[in-house]
Amino acid sequence: MRLEELTPDLLRRAFFVYLDQAWPGREKEKMPKLVDGASGADLLAGFTDESSRRGGSGSRRYALRLGNMRYAHMKLVLEEQLVAGLYIFLVDTHDPDIRPDFPDYDAWQALKEHNRRLKERIELGWHSAGIHTAQSLEGLVPAAPAAGPSDRAGRGVRVLLVDDQEYLLRSVAKILRQEDFDVVLARDGQEAVSLALRLRPPLVLMDYEMPRMNGVEAARAIRAALPRSETRIILATAALIDLSAVQEADGFLLKPYFREFLISFLLAVLKPGAA
16 A cells, blocks of 8 residues: 555554454553544654664665563554555564573563464454555556566576565565566475575575574575575575674575665676676
């Protein structure tokens, strides 16, 4: 949706779906107040503008910390995704990884799983209510590419695209195929390694945070078998990571990103002699 399409009724429905799952029985108590007569961006007066934290991606992000019954830091977020001006609702669980030797590690993992399932239920509830989420992205991405770095920039180059978020995976695949990339999909690190070693693609674009085997572990396994001269690896992440600790990657793409930047970035990494 466009920000100017945001109405009090839409935002109240988004709040209710969230609170119905996160604070059952306490929806009225936790319901945020809206500015009377406001519309569009003015409705976000109570949100925190987190756009400056996106690392220069240019994406706008507005967050409201609503929490849940077990964890105070979960957020309702309205964020630009893939196409400039196109916003979706999402839940940010705001629960970073910790080391296995950290006290209460098992309890923290259980809480993370609780938050993950809660996020899924809320976002599914939004989608069922006609509120745009990542599940809507594929249909919202224009059917034809906007003016980009060059016509049909991919020129048939094979890209192994890896992400455990199915809706984002399909949406990015749609954009790459519009640009004439030959796209192969993988949904976790183990599948990515298997496909990379079999297909030997010139480029792997892989999410950092995934189950079973994360992007760093998969990148190391791929790089052990395929040299940079044959396969370039890009890690995409919404998290802050120590880039110096990931020598196997050829580039890092901060989520969220716009399609034009994505295509330009891939072409730069594929360019002969690129560092």
